[in-house]
Every structure is written in structure tokens, then in C-alpha cells.
Amino acid sequence: MRAAPSLLGPLRRPAPVIAALAAAVVVVLAWRYRGDAVAGRLDRDAGTVLDALGHRPSSLLADATRFGSPPTVVLCAVLLSGAALLLGRRRLAVLAVAGPGLTGVATTVLKPLIGRTIGDTASAGFAFPSGHTGGAVSIGLVVAVGLVGLLPVARAGPAVTTLIAAALLAGGTVGAGMVRIGAHYATDTVGGFCTAVAIGLSSALVIDRVADRWAARARSG
Incomplete structure (x- = not known):
């Protein structure tokens, strides 16, 4: 019986490193902003950049949040x-x-555990990590992995580039929109982005491992 092709293909070797780095970013940001209710320096700088875009781009960014x-x-x-x-x-x-x-x-479970909030005291909501950004990135990763599966196993460079491009396009657009409408701080969206990357790649690694074992048992049986 012919074995099914690897899900990650050329990403199989760098995936654990990328997932670990993404998880580390989530942990660092969660520790830094746990229990906070105000924007940090990075958040303020990002807000300034988005404000400079003007009305039309900001409305487009707001519409893009629906994707997440x-x-x-x-x-x-x-x-x-x-x-x-x-x-x-x-x-x-x-x-x-x-x-x-x-x-x-x-993202749903982590928000109350980390306890970072945004908004007025009476209506403040948990903000870290951004669920909308995480959702958009998770879909982008699925599309990227699907495309990567079509590449030769030896071409890890283009595979990583495809993965990063898809994640940045989906997460960057939705994340910027969430910041622009005041639903999240910029660091919340980074947290959501990295949460999706860590979970998406880890899930893919587990799926490959389990499927490979099943395939090996089927061949030996």
C-alpha cells in the first residue's frame, strides 16, 4: 500500500522550531501584559501608524475584520x-x-486567564490574545499548508516563505483592522497571530505523526 504524502512536506523539519518560537512569543507577551488595562508603548506606536492611514484605508481595515x-x-x-x-x-x-x-x-480560554482588558471600566472586555486575528491566521495557515504540499520535499525555503506570506496577509490585515476599530491592542493581535501559528503547526505535526503510524500498521498488517 502506498503511503499518503506528508501533510507538511518541506515544512516538516522547520515546523517544530517555528511553532516553539511562536509559543514563546505568546508566553512572553502574556506575562508582560497580564492583568493590564492600558496600551503599552508598542501599542501606542502601532496606533499612531494606523491613524496616519486616514479614513478610507481604516474603513477597509474595519471591514476586513469580518474575515476573522x-x-x-x-x-x-x-x-x-x-x-x-x-x-x-x-x-x-x-x-x-x-x-x-x-x-x-x-484564545477563548486564555483571555480570562491572562486578564488583559480593553475599553471603559464598565464595559471592558478581555483582549489578549485576539481571537479574530487567530482565526484569520489559522485559515491562512491551512491554505498555505495546502499549497506547500504541492512543492518538492527538498524546497524548504519556498515553503517557509509561502507559510509566512499567507499568515501575514491574513493575520496582518485582520489584526490591523481590530486595532483600528479599538477592539484590541496591537500586542493582542500579535498574541493571536502566534497562538494560531503554534497551534496550527503543532496540529499538523501531530496529524502527520498519527497518520504515518496508521499507514505503517496498515502496510505491516
């Missing part, structure tokens, strides 16, 4: 999973559900 909303993320995950199944890529189909799903759970 839970209903949109769920819809995209289901569509990507179905498309992967139609293409015979079962590992990718599992990742399309597991990555965004686990990222959503993680």
Missing part, C-alpha cells in the same frame, strides 16, 4: 475541509477543522 469572525472562520474551515476531501487530501481536511477549532478554543 467566528462564523466566517467556521464557514471557511468547513469549505476547506470539504475541498481537501474532494482532492483526496485527508490529512489537510483534518487540519482545516482542527487548526481553526483549537485556535478558537485556546
